Amino acid sequence: MSTMNRQWRLKKRPVGDIGKDDLELVESPIPDLKDGEILVRNIYLSVDPTNRIWMSDIDQYMEPVGIGDVMRGGTCGIVEASKNSGFAPGDFVIGGMQWETYSILPGAGKLPADTGLPLTAFMSVLGATGMTAYFGLLDVGKPKEGETVVVSAAAGAVGSIVGQIAKIKGCRVVGIAGGPEKCQHVVDKFGFDACVDYKKGNVLEDLRAACPNGIDVDFENVGGDIMDDVFTLLNLNARVSLCGMISTYNAADDWTGPKMFRNILMKRAIVQGFIITDFLGRFPEAQAEMGQWVMEGKLKWDVDVVNGIENALDALDRIFTGKNVGKQLVRLSDDPTA
């Protein structure tokens, strides 16, 4: 067993794009376990658009990561040592929230054993990603059968699942993604009715063609100009489930708002921001239903894995440059379920 931990610490707050020296990878010895604690060898790190928000000090939904602190991010791993009677070596757990190869925790969420699913499923479709899709679509977007749902970043971790749930609920589902390959993938693998390639540069007209009855629900992951085009086509009483606005997170100064904000008024629409932790108490019901869909083959997912903690920033960059297809993970150590 390695006795050294490797951790990414925030050195300074990025201005615009994340710079190579905004964070540093440092090594330190792993302290001894105290009573009640467990030592977890982390296997996967989730990198997400919101990591960029946590690096900044804008007013946000959690505390920003402090300068000098270990970067925040979801991990899963395997218990290697335990001084907590609830955990034994070999247990798979989730809930460490730091960019590091080992975590000492007072406990963590134990993952179900013997599901036949790989560990990556619990870091994607059945993890926070899947929960975000489930509650953001069903509780915030409130789609009705026959309505048109538009999903931006449709090939991404959350978007691809949102579209499939909307299909299960009987909606017309139109994705927005970058490039013909991603668009084809979204239609072929995830069953979207159509997918608009924003790189073709004609989003408004392509969306109009793909949504002949207008847009009833916008599951918004991107913001910026693409959101403006979606807002332009909103139907009366449309709902915008505001999950994220990745296109704006790297803006060095003021973010710009949607020019078509006026359509919220004109169409008596609702825009609602949400964060998945608001729904923590309802995760079990969602996981049960999502798990059922997974077992029935109704719900597919992609994971996109980069190897090695030293490549965590490259993995994050893949999201901001649209290179990832599906849930972006960093493999920190061997995955016995893979």
Added chain:
Amino acid sequence: MSTMNRQWRLKKRPVGDIGKDDLELVESPIPDLKDGEILVRNIYLSVDPTNRIWMSDIDQYMEPVGIGDVMRGGTCGIVEASKNSGFAPGDFVIGGMQWETYSILPGAGKLPADTGLPLTAFMSVLGATGMTAYFGLLDVGKPKEGETVVVSAAAGAVGSIVGQIAKIKGCRVVGIAGGPEKCQHVVDKFGFDACVDYKKGNVLEDLRAACPNGIDVDFENVGGDIMDDVFTLLNLNARVSLCGMISTYNAADDWTGPKMFRNILMKRAIVQGFIITDFLGRFPEAQAEMGQWVMEGKLKWDVDVVNGIENALDALDRIFTGKNVGKQLVRLSDDPTA
């Protein structure tokens, strides 16, 4: 009885501010009544920010006024002749929707007789203005006792009533208005806890001082920079009742959106546009409660009357330049209740 009608017709769509020759006042003979019709001598015309929207051909919540058509706007008046058994000369009615001195209608909303209230009350606190305040605050903004409610255009027709209802519901109420006189009036007459003078140019800091517990409900009438400042101070799970954005209606080209739109995400807030006609079926319940508050002296209101249909555009301009205090009306003919 005059036999000529005077009507404002839309000649061309304004670009930016409304120009003197965008509309024209024309005279035409009043046609004979057919069976089922009533002839109404209009007494008051309501001029409202939304008139500017109807003059444009942007995608909006009703059809724009057609070029050459009589301009749209709410009126009330008195029946002068009737071929409809439901109406008799002398009845006061509401519901003509054109800028004209006489209306021939198939019927209209009859106003209650003998209330002791002037006709102007039914064009303000107990009319569409009051209904907008009531449903926009209570159904859309959903204020809870002890919360902080911010109201822009607080000295205006809707804003002044919103603030009073919020006070009745036990909220801290902070207005935003232009100039020290309006602000003082909002506090003295309408009982707001504080009022920020946006003309002092320090809206964000003044709002912060007036809202030490942040902002839970924004009743938004103004849009633009002032809305951005309000958005900056939104609390977690804040509600924005989007009633109007008068500051943007004269923009000749693209409207700009709120820079602090991101706070809808960060604060998991809800922005909801509404239009009062969505609540038509519930007007009676609201009018009953509002009427009670009026009788008890809990609800006050201002009307700001300009005389003569020829001055309708000047009256509308008073709203866009912030000259009006309270509900802006145009008196088209003698008011026997005044």
